[in-house]
Amino acid sequence: MTVPYGPDNRAGGRVVPVYALTRGRTRSAGKDMPIESLVTVTEHGLRSRASLDIEYRKIIELGQRPVSLFEIGIALGVPVGVARVLVSDLAASGHLVVHAPPPVEAGGGPSPELLGRLLDGLRAH
Amino acid sequence: MDFAPTSPGTRAGSITPTPLKILVAGGFGVGKTTMVSTLSEIPPLSTEQAITELSEGVDDLSAVPDKRTTTVAMDFGRITIDNSLILYLFGTPGQSRFWFMWDELASGAVGAVVLVDLRRIDDCFAAIDYFENRRLPFVVAVNGFPGNDEFGAEAVREALVVDPDVPLIWTDARDVESGRATLVSLVEHALARAAATAA
Numbered sequence: 001m002t003v004p005y006g007p008d009n010r011a012g013g014r015v016v017p018v019y020a021l022t023r024g025r026t027r028s029a030g031k032d033m034p035i036e037s038l039v040t041v042t043e044h045g046l047r048s049r050a051s052l053d054i055e056y057r058k059i060i061e062l063g064q065r066p067v068s069l070f071e072i073g074i075a076l077g078v079p080v081g082v083a084r085v086l087v088s089d090l091a092a093s094g095h096l097v098v099h100a101p102p103p104v105e106a107g108g109g110p111s112p113e114l115l116g117r118l119l120d121g122l123r124a125h
Numbered sequence: 126m127d128f129a130p131t132s133p134g135t136r137a138g139s140i141t142p143t144p145l146k147i148l149v150a151g152g153f154g155v156g157k158t159t160m161v162s163t164l165s166e167i168p169p170l171s172t173e174q175a176i177t178e179l180s181e182g183v184d185d186l187s188a189v190p191d192k193r194t195t196t197v198a199m200d201f202g203r204i205t206i207d208n209s210l211i212l213y214l215f216g217t218p219g220q221s222r223f224w225f226m227w228d229e230l231a232s233g234a235v236g237a238v239v240l241v242d243l244r245r246i247d248d249c250f251a252a253i254d255y256f257e258n259r260r261l262p263f264v265v266a267v268n269g270f271p272g273n274d275e276f277g278a279e280a281v282r283e284a285l286v287v288d289p290d291v292p293l294i295w296t297d298a299r300d301v302e303s304g305r306a307t308l309v310s311l312v313e314h315a316l317a318r319a320a321a322t323a324a
Binding site: 038099104125 | 144146147201203206207211212230260262308313318
């Protein structure tokens with residue numbers, strides 16, 4: 001299986017609308033990937049990136065350190081919704097792992113344990 | 126297929142990175158952009174995003190060819206807390222007509238900093254109402270504009286009509302220490318709330 005979409009006919013920069021990058025797919029990734037979701041590349045992703053199209057390769061480069069969906073959108077110059085579709089492709093093909101935000105506690109926010117770590121980190125900075 | 130689906134072997138080893146987010150809200154020109162860019166470890170990013178995207182995923186624009194998407198500027202920053210915890214800051218658009226977009230940003234957030242300019246105090250009421258209704262922890266941070274230190278905390282609290290447990294602090298959006306102290310106040314407040322809920 002290769003990552004979808006065919007031969008690169010976008011020579012010399014993007015001459016097609018960004019939605020063409022996703023081949024018109026719009027909701028495949030759904031809303032289960034919030035914009036702060038973090039992406040990291042897998043060993044498979046690193047090994048096989050040379051065969052990928054340029055947008056996908058860029059995402060693999062970015063994902064060598066944890067990077068959010070939102071940052072990927074900015075780096076690629078595409079709306080975050082388009083980044084979401086591209087990241088889903090790469091996650092489905094095993095090139096990336098997506099790390100969702102932490103589960104929300106009863107009070108609506110992150111757990112006291114996580115908030116404690118955040119507080120320690122901010123104080124130590 | 127020549128590979129196992131979703132290999133867990135990430136580049137970063139076995140550590141699972143976790144994102145957290147804090148919103149920076151307030152009226153137009155109150156210092157949201159300044160505060161986010163002062164605190165961020167990455168170059169200040171102000172990005173235009175189609176509002177339909179943030180609230181709805183990607184709209185199928187082909188179905189409504191004449192539908193207009195509105196883009197809004199949003200400030201964005203990042204603070205790497207440790208190798209597995211990353212804090213994102215979102216400066217939220219002040220115009221109230223974009224507020225439906227805040228729901229996604231506010232969902233699961235640690236909390237919000239509401240920046241206030243005491244010369245234009247009305248500008249922050251909508252943000253305060255929004256966070257109160259959502260029960261999202263927030264602090265009110267009076268930005269250090271000229272004359273903003275002429276009012277005492279009591280007077281400001283009275284003018285803002287916020288609950289007594291909402292922290293009220295004076296800050297300087299241009300100063301990194303001051304900004305960090307503001308975030309610390311917010312996280313302390315959020316932690317106290319979370320602990321009270323859990324108890």
